[in-house]
Amino acid sequence: MDSHEDEKGDTSASSSPCPLQLRYIELPYHLQSCVVYCSIFPESYRLSKGKLIRLLVAQGLIQEKAGKIMEDVAEEYICELINQQLLQVLEEYPRRDGTQLRVPCGLQKFCLDQLKEGKFATFGVFICSDITQLISQMNNLQLTALFLLANQNLSQHDGSWLQFDGVNSLRVLELKDTKIKKLPDEVGDLIHLSYLGLKSTDINELPKGIGRLEALQSLDIRWCGDLTALPAEKLNLVKLIS
Numbered sequence: 001m002d003s004h005e006d007e008k009g010d011t012s013a014s015s016s017p018c019p020l021q022l023r024y025i026e027l028p029y030h031l032q033s034c035v036v037y038c039s040i041f042p043e044s045y046r047l048s049k050g051k052l053i054r055l056l057v058a059q060g061l062i063q064e065k066a067g068k069i070m071e072d073v074a075e076e077y078i079c080e081l082i083n084q085q086l087l088q089v090l091e092e093y094p095r096r097d098g099t100q101l102r103v104p105c106g107l108q109k110f111c112l113d114q115l116k117e118g119k120f121a122t123f124g125v126f127i128c129s130d131i132t133q134l135i136s137q138m139n140n141l142q143l144t145a146l147f148l149l150a151n152q153n154l155s156q157h158d159g160s161w162l163q164f165d166g167v168n169s170l171r172v173l174e175l176k177d178t179k180i181k182k183l184p185d186e187v188g189d190l191i192h193l194s195y196l197g198l199k200s201t202d203i204n205e206l207p208k209g210i211g212r213l214e215a216l217q218s219l220d221i222r223w224c225g226d227l228t229a230l231p232a233e234k235l236n237l238v239k240l241i242s
Helices: 002-009 019-025 029-039 049-058 070-083 105-116 131-140 185-189 208-212 232-236
Strands: 088-090 100-102 125-128 145-148 172-174 195-197 218-220
Touching (some): 049 070, 049 195, 185 208, 208 232
Parallel strands (some): 145 172, 172 195
Antiparallel strands (some): 088 100
16 A cells, blocks of 8 residues: 555656646547547648538537537537637638637647557548558558648549548548549549548549439538539539538
8 A cells, every 4th residue: 555655656747637638638528539630630731620620520520419510519519629728729820711720739749649548449540641651551541531631643643542441431531732633433432421622633523423422511622623513413412511
C-alpha cells in the first residue's frame, strides 16, 4: 500500500492533463470522437466549418436527434466544441472561404496518442500527399475515407489509384485541387459513398455511373474545370442535398 502511495506521489506535473485535455476528457463520447476525427488532419489542411459538417455526417459520427436533420446536429456539435475552445477558429483566412477550423496543437497530439493507444476505433481515414504511397499500400488498407491532397496528377495513373481491396467501403472521397480530368469508372461502384469532393479539379464531365451512388449526400463541384452539366443519371441521387 505504501508503494502504491509513493507511485501517486511521484507523478510529475508534466504528466498532468492540461485544461484543454481536461475539457476533452469530460466530453461525452460522441463529441470526443469528433475532436479525435478532426485531429487526424495535418496542420496545413484547411478544414472549413461547412465541409466538416458534411464530413462528420458522411463518416457516421452524428447521432440522430428527433425533429432535426443530421447537418444541423453536426453544426451543434461543432459550435459546442468551439465554445469550449476544443476547436479553434482561424482568423487569418478570408471570410469568403468560410470559417476555418483546427484542433489546438497540444490537444491534437493528445488525441492522436489516444487513437494510437486504441482508445478509439480507427476511422479508416487515409490522407495522402503522394499517390505512389497509396498505390504501394492500397491492398493493406481498410478505408472509409480517402483524401488525396493538392496538385497530384491522377490522370496519369489511369484509375489504378481506385482499385484496391475494400474500396467499396469508402464513405468519403476528397480530390480537391488534384489534377484529374476524368473520374475512373470504378467510382460508380462506391455504393456507400456519401461525400465526393471535386472542387478546383480539371474534371469536365461526370460518368453515368455516378447515378449508382445512391448514398451520396454531398457533391462538391465548385470551380470544377469545364464542367457545365450533370448527367441525367443525377436524378437517381435521391439523398443528394449539397
